[in-house]
Amino acid sequence: MRNNNFWKTLPKPIIGLSPMDGVTDAPMRQLVQEVARPDISITEFVNVEGLARGATKMLDDFIYFENETPVIAQIYGIEEESFYQVALIACFLGFDGVDINMGCPAKKVALRGAGAGLIQNPVQAQEILQMTRKALDDFINGKTLEEAKVRPKVIRAIQEMYKKYPHMKQRCNEKRKNKVYIPLSVKTRIGYNEESVETWMTHIVETEGVTVDAIMLHGRTLRQKYLGVADWDAIARAGKIIKKYSPETVVLGNGDIQSYKQAREYVIKYNVDGVLIGRATFGNPWIFDKNEEHMEITENMRKKIALQHxxxxxKILPQRQFFIMRKHLAWYMREFSGSRELRGRLMHAQSAEDVKKILNI
Ligand SMILES: Cc1cc2nc3c(=O)[nH]c(=O)nc-3n(C[C@H](O)[C@H](O)[C@H](O)COP(=O)(O)O)c2cc1C
Structure with missing residues (x-):
């Protein structure tokens, strides 16, 4: 069953788009897919307690498209029962893998004990891993959403998603029929207040009864948030520890990568299986193009991509307010003469039509 684990079959190095709440939504990931595919695609994080209690709006963050393979649902929270339900829901939506966020430093997440808060509570982190793994295994053994006591409101919302996105139902059915193993990964940081890869990595990989298929590691502590520089030496050390206890686990490093070329160099230098690129993708979906270093990103390319986005x-999220796009527009409009003025005008755009007019394309 483990043979169809995509983490094992993907060619190395694996260079993926790092999940970013409020940024890497389905439209952004779709844009990146169309420009130059990253090797893996991960959703924004979804709160398990919220969705389990019926906040079906959160399912918007689980929208993905057929060309996104493998696609991973990222979830976060603190209650293991909710992890169980939401991991099962992710399977019913046809995701190829489930990732648990143990790295978010935001106060409203970490102070509740979720995200990077779990670094300080390894027992809870292990219980969450065990319950999530159980949900993924129960799915292929025929467990239903009703049996798992998923709220009827959530089940109805999933049926609605099937109507809109038939590929989700199709993928779910295929996985269930062929008993496809659904891998479990963790995205985390190198420590809470201080770097503590030795103990923290050991806690994750030694979780009883669970093989963590991949660990994606951001080279900062919770306390650092996004300040300072990512500690890639700590990532390399973590990689060694992980492979010592669990040679099968794939290790991806993350933090401050600025280009595809640098990603490839860091894979070799720090001996990891791949990397995730986050903020350097802002306004730069071309970053996943293997020829990126030789590409000249022209003003026209920037304008066209901004409108396409x-x-x-x-098209994908008509229910959301257009101002969400403004930060992306500001990121696209840079590095050419007149970009500053355009940025200012785009901040008033209310629709793609407005953007088209302002950009005169
Ligand atoms: C705006 C923003 C939102 C983020 N949201 C998430 C998230 O939902 N899940 C997650 O695992 N990491 C999240 N991160 C962390 C990134 O995935 C990544 O680990 C971090 O930005 C470091 O990589 P970079 O230096 O390449 O940006 C977020 C980062 C930013 C800047």
Whole structure:
């Protein structure tokens, strides 16, 4: 069953788009897919307690498209029962893998003990891993959402998603029929207040009864948030510890990567199986193009991609307010003369049509 684990079959190095709440939504990931595919795609994080209690709006963050393979649902929270339900829901939506966020430093997440808060509570982290693994195994053994006591409101919302996105139902059915193993990964940081990879990595990989298929490691502590520089030496050390206890676990490093070329160099230098690129993708979906270093990103390319992104946003998430696009527009409009003035005008755009007019394309 483990043979169809995509973490094992993907060619190395694996270079993926790092999940970013409020940024890497379905339209952004779709844009990146169209420009140059990353090797893996991960959703924004979804709160397990919220979804388990019926906040079905959160399912918008689980929208993905057929060309996204493998696609991973990222979830976060603190209650293991909710992890069980939401991991099962992710399977019913046809995701190829489930990732648990143990790295978010935001106060509203970490102070509740979720995200990077789990670094300080390894017993809870292990229980969450065990319950999530159980849900993924129960799925292929025929467990239903009703049996798992998923709220009827959530089940109805999943049925609605099937109507809109038939590929989700199709993938779910295929996985269930062929008993496809659904891998479990963790995205985390190198420590809470201080770097503590030795103990923290050991806690994750020694979880009883669970093989963590991949660990994606951001080279900062919770306390650092996004300040300072990512500690890649700590990532390399963590990689060694992980492989010592669990040679099968795939290790991806993360933090401050600025280009595809640098990603490839760091894979070799720090001996990891791959990397995730986050903030350097802002306004730069070309970053996953293998020829990126030789590409000249022209003003025209920037304008066209900005409009394409807006159109995808309106098509995929018409229920959301257009101002969400403004930060992306500001990121695209840079490095050419007149970009500053355009940035200012785009801040008033209310639709893709407005953007088209302002950009005159
Ligand atoms: C705006 C923003 C939102 C983020 N949201 C998430 C998230 O939902 N899940 C997650 O695992 N990491 C999240 N991160 C962390 C990134 O995935 C990544 O680990 C971090 O930005 C370091 O990588 P980078 O230096 O390449 O950006 C977020 C980061 C930013 C800047």
């Amino acid at each position: 807006c159109e995808l946003f309106e």
